[in-house]
Amino acid sequence: MKRRNAGWVLFFLAPSAIPLLLFTAVPMVSSAWVSLHRWNLISPMEWVGLDNYTHLLSDPATRDVFLHTLIYCAGYLPLVFAGGLGLALLLNQRLPARAFFRAAYFLPVVTSWVVVALVWKWLLNPTSGLVNSLLGALGAPQPGWWTDPTWALPAVILASAWKDLGFVMVIMLAGLQAIAQDILEAARTDGAGAWQRFWRVTLPLLSPSTFFVVVISLINGFQVFDQVYVMTAGGPSGASQVVVGQIYDLTFRYGRAGEASALSWILFAVILVITALQVRGQRRWVHYA
Amino acid sequence: MRSFVRRGAAPLVAGLVLALAACSQGSATRTEEPAAGKSTVRYMNFSANDGHEKDLDAIKAAFEKANPDITVQIETLPYADYFTKLQTAVAGGTAGDAFELNYENFVTYTANGSLAELPGVDAAPYKPSLLDAFKADGKQYGLPASFSNVVLFYNKDHFTAAGVAAPTASWTWADEQAAAAKLTDKAKGVWGDYQPISFFEFYKTLAQSGGEFLAPDKKSATFNSDAGRKAAQFLVSKAGRTMPTEAQGAGTPDFDSKLFKDGKLAMWHSGIWMFSGLADATFDWDVVVEPGDTTKASAMFTNGAVVSAASKNKEAAQKWVTFLTSSDEMVQTRLSTSWELPPVADTGKVSSYLTAGKPANRQAVFDSLDATVLPPVIERQQEMQDAVTKELSAAAAGRKDVPTALADAQKAVDALLK
Numbered sequence: 001m002k003r004r005n006a007g008w009v010l011f012f013l014a015p016s017a018i019p020l021l022l023f024t025a026v027p028m029v030s031s032a033w034v035s036l037h038r039w040n041l042i043s044p045m046e047w048v049g050l051d052n053y054t055h056l057l058s059d060p061a062t063r064d065v066f067l068h069t070l071i072y073c074a075g076y077l078p079l080v081f082a083g084g085l086g087l088a089l090l091l092n093q094r095l096p097a098r099a100f101f102r103a104a105y106f107l108p109v110v111t112s113w114v115v116v117a118l119v120w121k122w123l124l125n126p127t128s129g130l131v132n133s134l135l136g137a138l139g140a141p142q143p144g145w146w147t148d149p150t151w152a153l154p155a156v157i158l159a160s161a162w163k164d165l166g167f168v169m170v171i172m173l174a175g176l177q178a179i180a181q182d183i184l185e186a187a188r189t190d191g192a193g194a195w196q197r198f199w200r201v202t203l204p205l206l207s208p209s210t211f212f213v214v215v216i217s218l219i220n221g222f223q224v225f226d227q228v229y230v231m232t233a234g235g236p237s238g239a240s241q242v243v244v245g246q247i248y249d250l251t252f253r254y255g256r257a258g259e260a261s262a263l264s265w266i267l268f269a270v271i272l273v274i275t276a277l278q279v280r281g282q283r284r285w286v287h288y289a
Numbered sequence: 290m291r292s293f294v295r296r297g298a299a300p301l302v303a304g305l306v307l308a309l310a311a312c313s314q315g316s317a318t319r320t321e322e323p324a325a326g327k328s329t330v331r332y333m334n335f336s337a338n339d340g341h342e343k344d345l346d347a348i349k350a351a352f353e354k355a356n357p358d359i360t361v362q363i364e365t366l367p368y369a370d371y372f373t374k375l376q377t378a379v380a381g382g383t384a385g386d387a388f389e390l391n392y393e394n395f396v397t398y399t400a401n402g403s404l405a406e407l408p409g410v411d412a413a414p415y416k417p418s419l420l421d422a423f424k425a426d427g428k429q430y431g432l433p434a435s436f437s438n439v440v441l442f443y444n445k446d447h448f449t450a451a452g453v454a455a456p457t458a459s460w461t462w463a464d465e466q467a468a469a470a471k472l473t474d475k476a477k478g479v480w481g482d483y484q485p486i487s488f489f490e491f492y493k494t495l496a497q498s499g500g501e502f503l504a505p506d507k508k509s510a511t512f513n514s515d516a517g518r519k520a521a522q523f524l525v526s527k528a529g530r531t532m533p534t535e536a537q538g539a540g541t542p543d544f545d546s547k548l549f550k551d552g553k554l555a556m557w558h559s560g561i562w563m564f565s566g567l568a569d570a571t572f573d574w575d576v577v578v579e580p581g582d583t584t585k586a587s588a589m590f591t592n593g594a595v596v597s598a599a600s601k602n603k604e605a606a607q608k609w610v611t612f613l614t615s616s617d618e619m620v621q622t623r624l625s626t627s628w629e630l631p632p633v634a635d636t637g638k639v640s641s642y643l644t645a646g647k648p649a650n651r652q653a654v655f656d657s658l659d660a661t662v663l664p665p666v667i668e669r670q671q672e673m674q675d676a677v678t679k680e681l682s683a684a685a686a687g688r689k690d691v692p693t694a695l696a697d698a699q700k701a702v703d704a705l706l707k
Contacts, residue, residue, distance in 0.1 A: 041376060042379055127537065253373060
């Protein structure tokens, strides 16, 4: 690159580079610095080295919040993936009002989490909610949902899967439409049935989209916060407290910003490792046509 | 996915605090430019929220009339968000020149150096015990703004219908339990009793059964005792029997006040700040001093007004908090609106409270003051409150037995005291 062009390159990069530097790079570096201190946000910081990390790693609360986050991911990912794929297959057919349904299922994705969580909180209200009224009418048991420690996480999972269905659907629809019709035609000519065509042709050829959805959903899943904060605030009795919720509470409820920053970095490391493993593992099952 | 971009930064929430600090002139909380020769005092509070905003405005108007060179700018926030917001605002340098603190959080804020010492306070108007509550190391860092206590509310109609004698000041836990059992009618959705299973009810019932929450040196917790187990058992045993459980909605905001207002609750342990909200109740209700066990002990809460160490208008801010906590206009406003009580030494000034309307037995509010218990306070207050509440709710939901829950709670509080 010619030297006199460098100035122009910087000039055109600036609109995205400056916010990235200011709102991502600077906070990251400063949170790493904060994580080595004891700091209540108000008094001066006090150097503690790696104490925050060693304390967090031996604290049962850390284990609990990671466990809850894992349970969340384990419930959310299959639901959102199966649901999104099912919708994509359905809306890939020639149906009346197909465009309307595609838009309708995508609507929750662009809706604010606070609104969605409040609506679900109302739907899942144990005494007066629509879901329990229906269950009651059917004679089924009526769970306590967000008021019951056993059901609080499932309630959050249900709302989250519902909201993100449309996102998975759109990615999968794009993947489905990228599959060349002649491959499916060839399979049909060879006598493959509908199930075989789906299982042996469509699904393997969708694997790049599947890979993308799994990676993104897991990264999002580990960072789940908004819906938990609105629906359960981590309760009852901490039964639905997740990692980012704990980071929030440590900082803004308890004034332990150093530990919160350390926990952020632990979460970052966990997500990095999981994503790296997925990228490495993709060679075995992702087929780029 | 739009939220992906946003959530991508979520683990760095703590780092963003620095960015918040950089926004110390954030527009949402900016002080309006005062006119020449006038100064503006920003005041943050929670106790006017949800019904008393106009009453605080009346005090502000009276102050501004008496001090034409000072303008007061009031920010009222819900209690549930107040301390989170306040901490962030103090850290970011956007806190008001003056703000409200409850007694429980006063220690945390004096310890972190965010309060200005108030010079030359005239002690005469204040109840001495309340004034002392806002001292640290012998210096005055805040002025008591109000106090309130908790009494037993009861729905007279339920008592009459069930043929149960109304509560009296001499009731004990056993009387309360027996009445609650008779008044509970689950088929009709009517509950006999409601008392939150929380830190705040626990330290009080502990005092009622003769226990101590902290050792005298405040270096260790002492509530895992016979008295403590008895108190915890008393609270926990209500859940599901005479009181709704967590799974039935107990513990969610406004659950209990709604239940009582709907006429579905016979007895309710709650604060006198609820009086004005119940003015339009369609049933007959009254209050009585809370039942005790081996002794009587009523919860007393006090809120104070403090001046921020970072304020550029300390003198004007102190004038405002002094007026807010000791003026006759404040006393009149608080009494006529059944707000929390004014912290005044002169009991003659508060006598009109007794005849200010429902409930009839307002004398119970003052009788409760004969034996009060203040919340135990430590530097890591919020964590202690959360830890104790969490263990007690686990016991109430049957996930732990009471002795285990109390032992675990004591261990958690001891760790916070290290």
